[in-house]
Amino acid sequence: MDDEETHDELWRACLFKIPRFHASREGLESTSEFSFNYADDEISAKLSYRGYATEKDLRKIFRYPGIMEENVEDALIHLAYNRCYSDNGSISVDFSLYELRNELIAVKKTYSARELRLALRTLFESEIHLSGRFRGQWYEKLSYRAFDHLSIRDTSTDKDTRSSVTFSKFTSARIIAGEFKRAHFQRAMKMSTLAKHIYKFLLRYRMEIINQKIVLSANALIRSSPITISQRNPDNTRKIRDALEDLYHHKVISEWHFADARANDQIEVLIINYDYLSNHQDQDSIPE
Known part of the structure; x- marks a missing residue:
């Protein structure tokens, strides 16, 4: 795969057709990967989801982005729309967990600092892989993550120490277009x-x-x-x-x-x- 523009176009076409977030994840906690086939006029492919490996009650589990992760990503996109900067075509933003938490509290979504860190890490570490045809051309194991870069450095009470995130090209295009x-x-x-x-x-x-x-x-x-x-x-x-x-x-x-x-x-x-x-x-x- 050497055409980065086509790669971005494929994910733009795909990611409103397949689920990125999952309402019920308890049944997936013991599953490191699951997959399904998808086909329409543009795409005919196998989509594989890989979870973020972490621990819960002293046992290894796998997390996939859910409703909390979607809310956290939406709040970050909104923060980025107001004060982002471009990093080689991708949108990045510096923020504090304090700001992120208050952004969500303002719309009646309350999460602890631990939950915010977990949501951010799940968004960054979980992946979607695609193998199949897009507009007649075959692609093998293309990968997608919500973030290209993530650095978490503070707590929900610290206003000054900054964390940072760089969004995927797909999400960066949504920010530039003013969707949020x-x-x-x-x-x-x-x-x-x-x-x-x-x-x-x-x-x-x-x-x-x-x-x-x-x-x-x-x-x-x-x-x-x-x-x-x-x-x-x-x-x-x-x-x-x-x-x-x-x-x-x-x-x-x-x-x-x-x-x-x-x-x-x-x-x-x-x-x-x-x-x-x-x-x-x-x-x-x-x-x-």
Whole structure:
């Protein structure tokens, strides 16, 4: 693999289609690696997940990124959007655990210093590997991590000593594109897990879809999200309905309906224009 630009393009195409975060991880604690096959019009590949080896109750376990890790990454992306710097095309940010903890407390997500360190280490150490075809070309064992670099040097009460992180090229591009401006971060943290997942997907493609009616696959959205997939289709249908109502409540979409009521998969959604383009919202304060 010698084409770095194609490598980044592959992960940009892939990482909104497969799960990066996992709602239930207890069953994975004894599993150092698991994999599944994925195929669509662009990608036909085997995805392998490798966990972060650590200890719990004096025994070795493997951690995979979950809801806590997603919240911590989102808060870091928001901090980086406000004061990041470029490091050979990747976005880096210096921060303290004190700042990171307060950023999360402001949106009613409270974690201890130990939990923050564990989440950061899990994001850095866990990996996704891909072997397969992308747009007709074969790739072997391409790897993805959330961070290219991580240094943790302080506690949640230390305002001055700085930790640092360098994001992957995929996440760096999201920061540069302004996906997690203050208003976006504030709104996303109020949503349910599945609604937030769909919101991030819409933010990524906002310039192409604003003020348009688009068609989404309910099954694909659920499969790529952190929520646990039910064996019963009615349960999954209810989850997607609740998530879409959440997006409607937060004024991200103005209407939605199933294109085929019998299949309950294809969803037509009308995106609200001003929610994606109004810059004055960036100065809004996060509510108490």
